[in-house]
Amino acid sequence: MNNTFTSAQRIIELAKRTIEIERNAIGHLAELLTTDFPDAANCIIASKGRVIISGIGKSAIIASKIVATLNSTGTPAIFMHAGDAIHGDLGTIQDNDVVICISKSGSTPEIKMLIPLIKRGNNKLIAMTGNLDSFLAKQADYVLNTYVEKEACPNGLAPTTSTTAQLVIGDALAIVLLNLKGFSSTDFAKYHPGGSLGKRLYLRVADIAKNNQIPRVDTDTDIKKVIVEISKKMLGVTAVLQDEKIVGIITDGDIRRMLNKHDNIKGLSAKDIMTANPQTVEMDTLALKALELMQKKGISQLLAMDKGQYKGVIHLHNLINEGIL
Known part of the structure; x- marks a missing residue:
């Protein structure tokens, strides 16, 4: 009985540690905001195209979620996997689109191959990365800093805190765009006609x-x-x-x-x-x-x-x- 209690206590301690690490990282993000954030938001508002969001690995999953959030709040967005982009999907990007690339390191092989291809066009590039010295950050028009001191993973390997930071910055961008567009509850209902939230509206x-x-x-x-x-x-x-x-x-x-x-x-x-x-x-x-x-x-x-x-x-x-x- 005592061993079971100790085991449960240990599990709770590990869970709390994870939550605290991620909470502290999220709190620090507000201090990392620069003028690049409003410039990036205004760039998207001024664009006549869509927002193309790309990433690799866990960042690709976060990119898909941000795309969904943008679409549901009035900003047309499309997900483009960085790996697929360099193997035929680059045509997803149209002339007036704004591209957001998400990468913790900013220097993965797929990102290094993709960025020059994007830069050949006239598309604005927004980087979402935790490494301001990376290839992605240096090539981007605007950089959204998602730096975290450490991952919640005790080995520092599994993307945990870093992907949470990406998600939070993505949400922040979506809400800023929502406000700039004057997106109302009535507009929200148009995009969510089948859900309980939409029905209430x-x-x-x-x-x-x-x-x-x-x-x-x-x-x-x-x-x-x-x-x-x-x-x-x-x-x-x-x-x-x-x-x-x-x-x-x-x-x-x-x-x-x-x-x-x-x-x-x-x-x-x-x-x-x-x-x-x-x-x-x-x-x-x-x-x-x-x-x-x-x-x-x-x-x-x-x-x-x-x-x-x-x-x-x-x-x-x-x-x-x-x-x-």
Whole structure:
């Protein structure tokens, strides 16, 4: 038992050591920023092309992640593996593109071969490296310094702290570009239409209510028929209408309370158990706003309306299924 505890303690110590090393390295990055950073950002903003990001090994993986982040925040970007570039993929780079090369040492054979080929064109080259004396740094138009004192790996071999630094600088660049472009939450939703974040920004009540059945009864509808309507439409609720106007709502909770109160339900109708003046929401309202209204009122459904006309129901379960909640 004691050995198990000691082993767990040792594991936690190693994990903490790794986190602390990387945390300290990230904190130091802010001190390494120079005017090359804003110059590089403005260069990308001014460009009429895309951002081509290249790397080798673990840096290539980081490059792919930065590409994904840029694309999702409004800056068109493409990944180009440094090894593949010198074997036919160099055509990825077009005249107006800005190229970012990521390399810890800045002097790997693939990078040394790739840089002269890039420099033959008129493309601006941004280096992301931890070695300011490297071939890459000296050939670049702008240098983003990702120097780290040591890797978290005890042997100093596995790229750990260095790739974290690259990732952080990539994120910093993406967020700066996002702000310079005035990229809004609405823009974000356009790039993330299938995700829960995007849905919170664009999905409207109409998009959900149209997929639901439309439960409805009249004020004089017999209670048995009310129960059938609620069960048939499978939303746990029905609207109560009079002359096509909403006058009330009946939920499955109302049905339970009625059964507890009345031994004989014969002769009861919808108007006898309905809740008057139900909560409604317009069809063009954001689903997120509908959720906020449900939470505020402590209810699980709203009647959806379009210019005074009853159009259906939006239920809390719909919002859960869509990832809004």
